[in-house]
Amino acid sequence: MNARFDFTGKTLLLTGATGGIGRQIAALFHQSGANIILMDLDAAQLESVRAQLAVRVVAVAGDATASEAIQEALRLGSASFGEGIDFVVPAAGIYPESSILDTGEDLWRKVMSINLDGVYRLLQASIPRMNDGGAIVNFASVAGHRGSKNHGHYAASKGAILALTRSLAHEVGPKLRVNAVSPGTIRTPMVESLVAAKGAAMLSETPLARYGEAAEVASVVAFLCSDAASFMTGEALHVNGGLFMAG
Template identity: 85%
Template sequence: MNATFDFAGKTLLITGATGGIGRQTAELFHRSGANVILMDLDADRLESMRSEMAMRVVAVAGDASANEPIQTALRLGAESFGGGLDFVVPAAGIYPESSILDTGEELWRKVMSVNLDGVYRLLHAAIPHMNDGGSIVNFASVAGHRGSKNHGHYAASKGAILALTRSLAHELGPKLRVNAVSPGTIRTPMVESLVAARGSAMLSETPLARYGEATEVASVVAFLCSDAASFITGEALHVNGGLFMAG
């Protein structure tokens, strides 16, 4: 996929930057001219990614659900690029498999900490630095709409992201637009175990009869941030090959 956009002079802050979808999103924005502020827990992969991009990029290694790395990213972004933020994409997330009876307090809190609390902390800190006309794109999931067997913690966190997205669209308009992307089964390391266990069944329910690619999600994130989506806010765009069709 070779989608391109004009993001010259704009600045993106993205967490989960070295993940399958996060990386493709960051690289697409960078190719389209944006400055990028990368955040990820994996310091080695993050440094490799920063080095490959070479210019118009800063990187901060740390827990995306913790305040200190977020503040560091905001400071370095301001020092390097000035002008505030135009796009914020909280892409960090975890997807452990566990039935509700096997999900202890510690695992429940970990999933909520990364998938929900981390989004709150990032947006709470970043929104005051965002420019008029800016865009936030959150990551929900098909699981947040229809549930997911043995992933109740994940589905709950993504359902909350949908509600947060709509609420912020009300609060922050008309200055900012806030939308979400709801991927289905995308070919990334995060869903390898799901594909191994239930891949054939999911494909049989998917009209396009294949898994999605991270580049296909990245292009939708970029679309939602672009002027082509200037009258879209409070929405969740499904990128799942028809696995889930919202009524």
């Protein structure tokens, strides 16, 4: 049992479960006693994560933007762990590189569909099933606060997530808390190309002089779901080593 968090008897619904950060979230919450409902498009990798956790876990391979897959995850979770969800963490996302002028309609819609529309559909479906005192943790990004060259579609989607987080905090409180995490450069496969191209410059601007680890983001997600953050809602916590300091 993780000494910092106790989620015994609680249930987490997590999308993007096979990503670098998603895997760490699943592992930490499971180690802390939670039941886990996993969603991801990659069926083989999803089964790998499910098998590693072994118990108190169910998985649905499907598109996290599709209402049918979301409903199946909710149905399976209820059948396995009983009615009610305590934590929802939409961690699915993509980060393609393209300038605004080179971004076609199809790419723009794909980014918005996964990074924003899927979050809307997941939360709209799951909020009515959440237990009192539950918590939602959305994924924004440093890009959503300050923009990102050649990732305008991504930055726009994450800026929208920040606005959605604050709006939901008004709508679902006091029953639920809604916060966001805004990671900087975290060592995961999604940012390998960015690190290769701009890594040295980014490190020179980072006071902690290193990249973040997925486990460091997972621990902040767990904090926001825990009773330690019981008076926090509508906030975005930055996990970026000082690369961006919000005023």
